Amino acid sequence: MKQDIEGANNYHQKKRVVIVAMTRLLLLDFAGPADVFNYATRCLQETGAGEGYEVLVVAPTSDKLVAIASGIEIRCKLSAMEVGLPIDTLIIAGNDFSEDTAAALVPFYQWLSTVNEGNTRRIASVCGGAFALAKAGLLNGRKATTHWDLNEKLKKSYPQVNVNTDPFFTNDGNIYTSAGVSAGIDLALALVEEDYGKDIAVKVARQLVFYLSRPGLQSQFGNLLPVYERSNIANKLQEWLKDHLHEPLDVSSIAAHLNMSVRNLTRVFQKQTGMSPAKFVEKTRVENARRLLEDTDIPLERISEQCGLGGLVCMRRIFLRHLMTTPSDYRRAFRTSLKHAETEHLLS
Structure with missing residues (x-):
């Protein structure tokens, strides 16, 4: 298995990136990272610097349907459970925490439990996707981040995770987690730079009119004080x-x-x-x-x-x-x- 992953990571072979569209709220959770990897592939192939990425956006449910709150419905070619291992980079994008979909997600979590560093080089999350990784036990004893507004929820739900919501993204070993929504683009750019160097990553960032390394921290976005109950x-x-x-x-x-x-x-x-x-x-x-x-x-x-x-x-x-x-x-x-x-x- 390890040999398969090393082969998939050959500089002149396409790296398979699987993005699981867990969110039903924000299209950018998975569309942002997908655009980064796809444009990086275009840049690499134009310059002959590498084959880039094979990007698969997949559904977490067997119906292969991802319905976004804005009224957009996307029917993916595959569900996550149909994706074979090994994978170069797996990204769990978003999480709507809906109890209505809990039963339909059981097969997905069974599949996710089979993912490990032996068959997947990098495992990542965007925004609430960190909860999926935590539920699968992939964040136990590791540092992780998520959207600033989900900070306390992640700490309380999974106390075995070392939560820090200051950075836009972080990594611990082969596990990468990022903050809310647009932070998925920050993370994807960092992964492209890790794979193919700064020049390609900068080119992609410029095309997307985005910082390669965004200044600041999540603390600038979040509220310093929570909303208190009337009796508080x-x-x-x-x-x-x-x-x-x-x-x-x-x-x-x-x-x-x-x-x-x-x-x-x-x-x-x-x-x-x-x-x-x-x-x-x-x-x-x-x-x-x-x-x-x-x-x-x-x-x-x-x-x-x-x-x-x-x-x-x-x-x-x-x-x-x-x-x-x-x-x-x-x-x-x-x-x-x-x-x-x-x-x-x-x-x-």
């Missing part, structure tokens, strides 16, 4: 905080507002939110600053004052700690797109 003490505090962020808030002033002792506030807050009142206030300040950076042209110094972030130097340090980026870089990346387009038009 944090929910009771949030509205009041919006009008008082510019003030020098401490635990005593918060406790006084809630008619609680400092000791009781600290105990209840930690129990209900998993963080201290001071940490909650800091994250609230950052979240409000983010919105102002995205939606307004207010100068950074004024935003720092309005949100109580203690000046530009302190604001920069806090942003780096929570979002792994500076306020100015965050504004460039996430400012309202229509506003940005309008500014570009006026400058042209």
Whole structure:
């Protein structure tokens, strides 16, 4: 079997990439990586640098039908269970977590349980596809990532997996996992670079108008604070905080507002939110600053004052700690797109 895989990985033979379209939500989960590998093949064959990839997009169910929420239905040529081993690269793309399809997916998980490093050189996932790998036991004791919004769910469902949702993609041995949706393109480009070098990968990235190595981390996209239940003490505090962020808030002033002792506030807050009142206030300040950076042209110094972030130097340090980026870089990346387009038009 090992000899078969080594033969399949010969530089001048096509590498079989099997993409299982698990998602019923987002076409890009599997279409993005498929486009990367297909365009890489075109580049390689044009230059005579290699044969590239044989890309198979397959369904996880025997009916071979993938129905996307946008109304698109795709009938694949094969189901995953009809794909013979060995495979060069297997990618599980997305996961809609629907209980309606659980029974239909039993044969798929039986097939996935036969996949290992002896018959598949690389095993990967996009977004919620990490849950499929975890369910099959392929992530046990390994580090993995997924969409930032699925972070806690993956940790709770599979505590034996070392979950880190900061990077857009990561690998542990022959297992590769990537974050949400477009991160599947990041991962696919990295796999092309691994196979055929930077020049080919850069050429593909340029054609797709995409970074070869995207700056930033997932933390820039996710919310620092979850949505709390109405009865949660944090929910009771949030509205009041919006009008008082510019003030020098401490635990005593918060406790006084809630008619609680400092000791009781600290105990209840930690129990209900998993963080201290001071940490909650800091994250609230950052979240409000983010919105102002995205939606307004207010100068950074004024935003720092309005949100109580203690000046530009302190604001920069806090942003780096929570979002792994500076306020100015965050504004460039996430400012309202229509506003940005309008500014570009006026400058042209």
